[in-house]
Amino acid sequence: MPLYTFKKITPVPTSNELQDIVLSGTNKHTPTVVHKQYAIHRIRAFYMRKVKYCSQSYHDKLALILEEFPLLDDLHPFYGDLLNVLYDRDHYKLALAQLSIAKKLVDSIGTEYCKYLKYADSLYRCKQLKRAALGRMTSVIKQQSASLAYLEQVRQHLGRLPSIDPVSKSLILAGFPNVGKSSLMNVITNANVDTQPYPFTTKSLFIGHTDFNYTQWQVIDTPGILDHPLEERNVIEMQSITALAHLPSCVLYLMDVSGSCGYTIQQQAQLFKTMRPLFSQKPVVLVLNKIDICPMNQLEEEERKIIEEIKGMSTLCCECSCYKPELYGELKTKACGLLKETVTQDRFSGKKGELLLNKLRVTMPKKRDDIARPAVAAPVIKEMETDEIEPEMTQCQKELIKYQHDFEAYERGEIPWSEYMKEREKYILDNDEWRYDVIPEIVDGMNIADYVDPDIEKKLEELEKEEQEQLLTATMEFDDSMKLSEEDQKLYEEIVEAQGVLKAVSKAKKGNENNRIENMTRGRSRNELQEHLEDLGIDTETAHQTSKLAKSKSRSRTKSVKRGRDIPFMEEEETNDKRGRSNSRKRSRSNSLIRKGEEHSMPRQEMRDKAERLRRKAIDALHRQSRTGESDRKHDIERPKWLLAGKRTAGTHDWR
Numbered sequence: 001m002p003l004y005t006f007k008k009i010t011p012v013p014t015s016n017e018l019q020d021i022v023l024s025g026t027n028k029h030t031p032t033v034v035h036k037q038y039a040i041h042r043i044r045a046f047y048m049r050k051v052k053y054c055s056q057s058y059h060d061k062l063a064l065i066l067e068e069f070p071l072l073d074d075l076h077p078f079y080g081d082l083l084n085v086l087y088d089r090d091h092y093k094l095a096l097a098q099l100s101i102a103k104k105l106v107d108s109i110g111t112e113y114c115k116y117l118k119y120a121d122s123l124y125r126c127k128q129l130k131r132a133a134l135g136r137m138t139s140v141i142k143q144q145s146a147s148l149a150y151l152e153q154v155r156q157h158l159g160r161l162p163s164i165d166p167v168s169k170s171l172i173l174a175g176f177p178n179v180g181k182s183s184l185m186n187v188i189t190n191a192n193v194d195t196q197p198y199p200f201t202t203k204s205l206f207i208g209h210t211d212f213n214y215t216q217w218q219v220i221d222t223p224g225i226l227d228h229p230l231e232e233r234n235v236i237e238m239q240s241i242t243a244l245a246h247l248p249s250c251v252l253y254l255m256d257v258s259g260s261c262g263y264t265i266q267q268q269a270q271l272f273k274t275m276r277p278l279f280s281q282k283p284v285v286l287v288l289n290k291i292d293i294c295p296m297n298q299l300e301e302e303e304r305k306i307i308e309e310i311k312g313m314s315t316l317c318c319e320c321s322c323y324k325p326e327l328y329g330e331l332k333t334k335a336c337g338l339l340k341e342t343v344t345q346d347r348f349s350g351k352k353g354e355l356l357l358n359k360l361r362v363t364m365p366k367k368r369d370d371i372a373r374p375a376v377a378a379p380v381i382k383e384m385e386t387d388e389i390e391p392e393m394t395q396c397q398k399e400l401i402k403y404q405h406d407f408e409a410y411e412r413g414e415i416p417w418s419e420y421m422k423e424r425e426k427y428i429l430d431n432d433e434w435r436y437d438v439i440p441e442i443v444d445g446m447n448i449a450d451y452v453d454p455d456i457e458k459k460l461e462e463l464e465k466e467e468q469e470q471l472l473t474a475t476m477e478f479d480d481s482m483k484l485s486e487e488d489q490k491l492y493e494e495i496v497e498a499q500g501v502l503k504a505v506s507k508a509k510k511g512n513e514n515n516r517i518e519n520m521t522r523g524r525s526r527n528e529l530q531e532h533l534e535d536l537g538i539d540t541e542t543a544h545q546t547s548k549l550a551k552s553k554s555r556s557r558t559k560s561v562k563r564g565r566d567i568p569f570m571e572e573e574e575t576n577d578k579r580g581r582s583n584s585r586k587r588s589r590s591n592s593l594i595r596k597g598e599e600h601s602m603p604r605q606e607m608r609d610k611a612e613r614l615r616r617k618a619i620d621a622l623h624r625q626s627r628t629g630e631s632d633r634k635h636d637i638e639r640p641k642w643l644l645a646g647k648r649t650a651g652t653h654d655w656r
C-alpha cells in the first residue's frame, strides 16, 4: 500500500470549464419555470434556490481540490523538498491559498444575496439579484484561472512521479553524469532505465526493486550531479540532492575510473568530498565502475592515491562493472548487508533500543542435581504399543476390536480376503452360523436377513388373485341391474336420434358450410324428418328459418371476398328479394342484415340514406368525444412569458 496516492488526484478544471459545469448544473438541477402571478414568497424561494445551489456547487468543487492536493507541511521531508524543487513551495502554497479564499468569497456572496432576495418585492427584482449573485461568483472563479491551470500542471507531474516509499530501505546510486548509474540499476533491478553514452540522460528519479535475504529493497537511480555550489544547481541535480539528504539509505557513489564519462578522477573525488557531509549519517559504498575498460593496476600513481584517500572517507569500497555479473552481484550483497547492519544498529541505539531490550529476558536455568529424567509416555500409549488388552474386557469385545482392526486393514488393502476370513474363524459368537454372514453386523443376536419373511412373495400373489376375482363379480352384477325393457330401449334410441338432429341444427345455425344439413339425412327425406320431429313436439319452422338465415349470411361473406366472380349470382338473389335499390348500394349493404321495420318506417330510399348519414355523424361525434375524458391529463402548451416577452434585441421586442 503506497503511502501517498498522488495519482488519484481528480483533474482540476480550468476556470471556464468550472463555470460551465456549475452554471449548467444550476440550470439543470433547479426549477426553470416561474410566473409573475405566483405569490412573492414562492418567487423568492425559486431564485434563492438557484443562488444557493450555485454557491454550494462552487464551494464543493473548490473544497475537493483543496482536500486532494497534499499540504507540504504534512508530507514526508523527502516529498516536501521534492515538491519544493519541482514546483516551488511558495507558488504551490499561494495557489492553494487563493483557491481557499475564492471558496470563502463564493460562500459569502451566496449568503449575502440570499439575504437580499428576502427583501425583493417582484419577480424582476428577484431575477436581477440572482443574476448579480451568479455573475459575482463567476467573476471570483475567473480570477482563479492562473491558479487552477498551475494546479492542473502540478497534478499531472505528481502523477508521473515514481512512488518512492520514503521510510523503507533503499540503495541510492549517485555520481557524476555518464558514470554508469542507470546501467548498474538495470542489471540489479528490472527498472529498464534509459542509458546513453552522453551526460544527463536521466533527468528525474527512477525507482527499481531487488530482492535480498527474502526482503524487497528499493534502488533509486538519480540524475548526475556536477561539482558546483548548491545555489547554482539546476532542478535535475536538486532532485538527486533531495533523495540523498532525506531517504534512509545506503549511498552507492559511482566513480568512472576509465574516464570515458568525460570527467577526471580528481573531479569525481572532489565532488565526493563536497557531498560527503550530505550523507554523513549514512553508509557509503565507493563503487569504482567500468573496471572492464581500465583495471585498477593500469591507473596512474597519482590517481590511485586520490582513490585511496576517498576510500578512507567511505564505509566500503568495491570494484564493479555492469558487464561482470560476479562483480555487481557482490556489490549488491555487500551494500544490502551494510544497510541492514546500519538499520539494526540504529534501532538498538538510543531510547527506542533501550525500550526494546527492556522487554526481552532470556533465562538460562542451572542444573539442580544429576538424576536422569527421561521423557515418560502415558500408560495407555504404552499398552497400545505392546498390543496388550485390558483383562476386564470380555472375549467378545476383544474380538470385536480385532474384527474392526482387521476389517479396516482389509479395506486399506493391507491383508487379502482369505486372511480376513481366517480371522473370522476366531470370532466367538452365540451361534456359529453367523460367522460367515454376508452382513455380519449383529443386533441382539440377529442381523437384517433374520427380519425378512421367506413367504412374502407367495402371500402377495394370493392377495392379487383374490382382488381380481372380486372385481369380476362386481362388474357382472352391475350389468344385470342395468338391462332395459324393450319399450324403454326404443324410447332411448329415439331420444339419442333426436339429440343428433338438434346438434346438426345448432351447427347449421353457426353457419358452418361443412355441417350444412342436407336434404337427405341418414337415409330419410327432409319432409320425413320434419314430420318425425313435429311428432316429437319440436318446432321445425323456426329451425328452418334460422338455417336459411345462416345460409344467406355465409354466402354474402363469401361474396365480399370474391366479389368480381360472384356478382351475377348476387344480382339474381337481390332481384328475387325485390328490394328496388341500386346495385352498388345493395352490394355495400349485403354484408349487414336489414334492420327490422326499416322498410316500413321509411319507404323512400333518400330518407333512409339521410337517416343513415345522420346516424353515422352522431356516432362519429361520440367517438371523438370519447377520446378525451375528464380523467385524462391535458398538456396545454405553455409559453413562459418571462422568457419570451422580455427585451431581447434592439428591434421590435424591446418594449418591456
Ligand SMILES: Nc1nc2c(ncn2[C@@H]2O[C@H](COP(=O)(O)OP(=O)(O)OP(=O)(O)O)[C@@H](O)[C@H]2O)c(=O)[nH]1
Pocket (backbone or CB within 6 Å): 176, 177, 178, 179, 180, 181, 182, 183, 184, 194, 195, 196, 197, 198, 199, 200, 201, 202, 203, 222, 223, 224, 289, 290, 291, 292, 293, 320, 321, 322, 323
Ligand atoms: N564498458 C563499460 N561501459 C559502461 C559500464 N557502465 C555503463 N557503461 C556505459 O556508459 C554509458 C553511460 O551509461 P549510463 O548508465 O547512461 O550512465 P549514467 O550515469 O546513468 O548517466 P546519466 O543518466 O546521464 O547521469 C553508456 O554508454 C554505457 O554503455 C560498464 O560497466 N562498462
Ligand SMILES: [Mg+2]
Pocket (backbone or CB within 6 Å): 181, 182, 183, 194, 195, 201, 202
Ligand atoms: Mg542515467
